[in-house]
Amino acid sequence: MPSPSPANRRANPPADAPLRLAVFGDSHYACVRAAEGRVDLAGLDVEYWGHVGRRFKFLTWADGAIRATDDQTALRFAKFNDKGRTSLPAREFDAILFVGCRLYLTPIFLLVGQARADGQLLSGALIDRLILDRLTGTPTWDFAVQTARLGTRVLISPPSFPTEGGEHGWEALFPDGSALLPDDRALVWDRVQAVMAGSGVTLIPQPADTVAAGATTWLAFATDSHATTGDAEHKNADYGALVWRDALAALRGAV
Amino acid sequence: MSHPYDSLPPDAFWRTAVADRSAFDIKGLWRPKWAIGRKEPIVTTGSCFAQHFGRALAARGYAWLDAQPGPRGLDDSQRRDFHYGTFSFRTGNIYTPRMLRQWLDWAFADRMPDEVWEKAGRFFDPFRPGIEPGGFVTLEELCASQTETLAAIRAAIAQASVFVFTLGLTESWQGPEGVEYAICPGTVAGRFDPAQHRFLNHGYAGLMADMEGALSTLFRHNPGVRVLLTVSPVPLTATASGAHVLVATSQSKALLRAVAGALADDPRIDYFPSYEIITAPPFRGMFFAPNQRSIAEAGVAFVMEQFFSVLGRAPAAPRAPAPEPKPAEPPAAEPDSATDLRCEEEILNAFAQPR
Numbered sequence: 001m002p003s004p005s006p007a008n009r010r011a012n013p014p015a016d017a018p019l020r021l022a023v024f025g026d027s028h029y030a031c032v033r034a035a036e037g038r039v040d041l042a043g044l045d046v047e048y049w050g051h052v053g054r055r056f057k058f059l060t061w062a063d064g065a066i067r068a069t070d071d072q073t074a075l076r077f078a079k080f081n082d083k084g085r086t087s088l089p090a091r092e093f094d095a096i097l098f099v100g101c102r103l104y105l106t107p108i109f110l111l112v113g114q115a116r117a118d119g120q121l122l123s124g125a126l127i128d129r130l131i132l133d134r135l136t137g138t139p140t141w142d143f144a145v146q147t148a149r150l151g152t153r154v155l156i157s158p159p160s161f162p163t164e165g166g167e168h169g170w171e172a173l174f175p176d177g178s179a180l181l182p183d184d185r186a187l188v189w190d191r192v193q194a195v196m197a198g199s200g201v202t203l204i205p206q207p208a209d210t211v212a213a214g215a216t217t218w219l220a221f222a223t224d225s226h227a228t229t230g231d232a233e234h235k236n237a238d239y240g241a242l243v244w245r246d247a248l249a250a251l252r253g254a255v
Numbered sequence: 256m257s258h259p260y261d262s263l264p265p266d267a268f269w270r271t272a273v274a275d276r277s278a279f280d281i282k283g284l285w286r287p288k289w290a291i292g293r294k295e296p297i298v299t300t301g302s303c304f305a306q307h308f309g310r311a312l313a314a315r316g317y318a319w320l321d322a323q324p325g326p327r328g329l330d331d332s333q334r335r336d337f338h339y340g341t342f343s344f345r346t347g348n349i350y351t352p353r354m355l356r357q358w359l360d361w362a363f364a365d366r367m368p369d370e371v372w373e374k375a376g377r378f379f380d381p382f383r384p385g386i387e388p389g390g391f392v393t394l395e396e397l398c399a400s401q402t403e404t405l406a407a408i409r410a411a412i413a414q415a416s417v418f419v420f421t422l423g424l425t426e427s428w429q430g431p432e433g434v435e436y437a438i439c440p441g442t443v444a445g446r447f448d449p450a451q452h453r454f455l456n457h458g459y460a461g462l463m464a465d466m467e468g469a470l471s472t473l474f475r476h477n478p479g480v481r482v483l484l485t486v487s488p489v490p491l492t493a494t495a496s497g498a499h500v501l502v503a504t505s506q507s508k509a510l511l512r513a514v515a516g517a518l519a520d521d522p523r524i525d526y527f528p529s530y531e532i533i534t535a536p537p538f539r540g541m542f543f544a545p546n547q548r549s550i551a552e553a554g555v556a557f558v559m560e561q562f563f564s565v566l567g568r569a570p571a572a573p574r575a576p577a578p579e580p581k582p583a584e585p586p587a588a589e590p591d592s593a594t595d596l597r598c599e600e601e602i603l604n605a606f607a608q609p610r
Contacts, residue, residue, distance in 0.1 A: 115326040122326050124392030
């Protein structure tokens with residue numbers, strides 16, 4: 001009998017064994033959590049492990065798990081996990097969905113839009129380099145790659161584009177980034193998908209039906225706090241449901 | 256009876272100018288024909304060593320002209336690896352006078368040869384195969400990039416007050432139409448075909464004809480521009496001439512130096528002796544890295560010190576009014592000592608036979 005593959009380390013799992021899925025994220029994963037009741041999660045055993053983004057600098061990869069570098073951070077992550085996990089051991093899951101996780105790609109889209117406005121050529125090889133530099137400069141990308149190497153399926157839903165009409169802080173660098181066209185956007189997603197696939201990671205791009213002009217998200221997907229605080233970053237359960245839709249399609253297509 | 260040597264200054268005599276001095280105290284190696292002001296747009300191009308001039312000029316607040324800065328938002332390493340900001344335009348290294356002539360002809364004809372090299376599904380420009388790491392993803396991108404660079408060359412020449420060109424090599428490879436490649440086909444990309452590709456080691460007459468052709472184009476499109484020539488002190492990585500590489504280096508550099516010297520008889524053209532500053536006997540090879548080829552940081556710094564110490568002192572020569580200078584870019588950071596130069600010819604090392 002062949003040895004179990006790394007992707008299926010449970011010895012002789014029952015045919016109806018649920019797929020063990022961890023949703024790992026920073027505050028962006030709140031929308032996914034909020035949408036849980038709206039999607040059919042049959043066949044899945046879902047756990048959440050996450051905390052606000054500023055705690056991510058206290059995470060590291062060690063012994064096959066994402067771990068906190070200090071007790072305080074470990075407790076904070078444990079607080080939002082049903083099992084009180086202080087770390088996220090990759091081998092205990094069949095798949096991990098990274099949501100947000102500081103993997104900001106919006107600047108690349110804006111850079112492409114700005115290049116279009118400036119009449120500058122931005123070649124495919126250079127876009128690949130921008131993507132790779134941005135990913136490798138983010139520790140969570142290393143977590144994703146390490147997790148994938150252990151045979152656990154990794155999906156990444158990066159932070160969404162800012163909500164339309166709001167300030168997001170990138171205007172100074174890319175004042176004309178909104179010149180981004182739908183074809184440009186599709187091209188960047190294709191390149192991101194290819195770069196991630198090179199490391200065994202599946203991209204869950206921002207659902208096309210949530211994208212407004214340029215690199216922004218329709219107001220309909222903003223959180224309630226958008227109106228009061230101008231929060232352009234976080235999204236609501238409607239958005240989370242669409243992330244679930246695409247992530248589940250990817251998971252079930254491969255399971 | 257008196258003779259002409261009686262009245263010569265000390266720097267005309269080897270003993271007083273060189274032998275009796277510390278190497279670091281040898282002064283006056285360059286007497287610029289004209290001053291270069293900090294607001295005068297300066298274009299730099301040529302072989303590897305030319306990269307130092309652009310960086311040094313920008314770092315010291317001179318109006319080094321970057322006519323093809325690339326997309327906004329790139330960081331320094333991305334710009335460097337994709338050859339933005341290396342020279343005034345994204346041609347990669349222009350090693351020979353023929354290549355300079357070709358680029359200027361193509362720029363003003365707004366057309367380049369159709370030849371493209373392919374490797375592993377990517378496309379390479381035979382005339383600057385190293386500018387796009389891994390090659391262009393599509394042929395359309397390659398063509399768009401060529402168009403962009405030709406426009407940048409035209410814009411740079413139109414604005415330039417000073418055009419700095421560093422002559423690097425005499426050896427070259429040509430295609431069936433006589434067009435000269437940046438590097439031998441088959442090394443970076445493309446396929447070498449002995450029936451199609453020809454080795455040519457330019458002689459004095461050919462080098463001079465190509466420089467005169469290039470300069471004629473340059474002056475035709477910018478009559479007021481002044482030209483500063485230098486010769487790269489970097490020896491050949493490899494020679495296909497059949498000679499020992501050291502002997503081949505000596506021949507190449509001697510020819511380039513002779514051509515530059517002869518051209519500098521023209522009042523619009525000056526010669527800066529970076530070659531001599533690095534290679535002359537008093538410096539005892541101290542500015543070379545252990546491989547005796549690369550120039551150490553201290554050597555580059557010494558050359559630049561000699562260059563900038565007198566750059567602004569000479570009286571400005573009468574010349575046609577300069578075009579309105581482009582607003583100066585913010586001074587760039589001092590070059591990082593770890594920054595390596597981008598020489599396509601370095602790739603030849605990968606093909607060197609083990610001894």
